[in-house]
Amino acid sequence: MRPLQHPSVDDLTLEAIFHALSDPVRVEIFAQIVGCASPQGCSDFLCVSNKDIPKSTLSQHFKVLREAGLIRSERKGVEMLNWSRQEEIDKRFPGLITAFAKAHKVQSAAKRPRATRSA
Amino acid sequence: MRPLQHPSVDDLTLEAIFHALSDPVRVEIFAQIVGCASPQGCSDFLCVSNKDIPKSTLSQHFKVLREAGLIRSERKGVEMLNWSRQEEIDKRFPGLITAFAKAHKVQSAAKRPRATRSA
DNA sequence: TCCTTAGTTCCGAACTTTAGAACTATTGCA
């Protein structure tokens, strides 16, 4: 198994970031990782939006997120821990991840079965 | 020629928007349209970042931007005029397009031949 | 009417993504 690749902040590209976030499964994974203080294992996402994801596909999704620079992954014993690189990304593209997280919240609220959301 | 499709603001999805902006040619086109007060014709983009784009490809790129809800296109005589839907998108995903435009500026400044950029 | 300009559609070749099967890497336990 080849070592994991994490691009440096200066090598981040908008295109790669947007490509990584152009898939609904990766959007869910990244939104959850961004919203979580503790790092997440890959297999926490074997079921996403009530859909089972084969683990080879999941592994590819994590690779895309990692190589776009959105997450950092590190093996911890038998599992892989993943956390968001938001703070680093903010240095180069300030506000981008926050805008994404906000937009994702709006979208997932709109998607949920209609129940009048009170103020 | 079938009539042009423009999704309503409520039908916009983050995935479609990010997919549209995951291609360097579309990023350039959209960044220029966002930064421009007057609407642009498609053929203003037959050359992007010093690369010639075949017009069938360009037509597909505009279709992707249009169907993601990023631009509005309207035929005006022999040409098609395109403008940004930023104000509408802001209603649903506030700050998203601004964050993109800012990030694109950072990235294109970094790409330009090194000349010490003074304050 | 015919020409020109601007953009679209068709369609095959090139590229990318998906997911099953086989693999590797680490841990725990006899």
Added chain:
DNA sequence: TGCAATAGTTCTAAAGTTCGGAACTAAGGA
């Protein structure tokens, strides 16, 4: 140690997507 279990990766073929040339449509002159 050896072996099983768990977690994730790699390989690969089939399915899906994108690119771009050729043929098309649509509008505006001369």
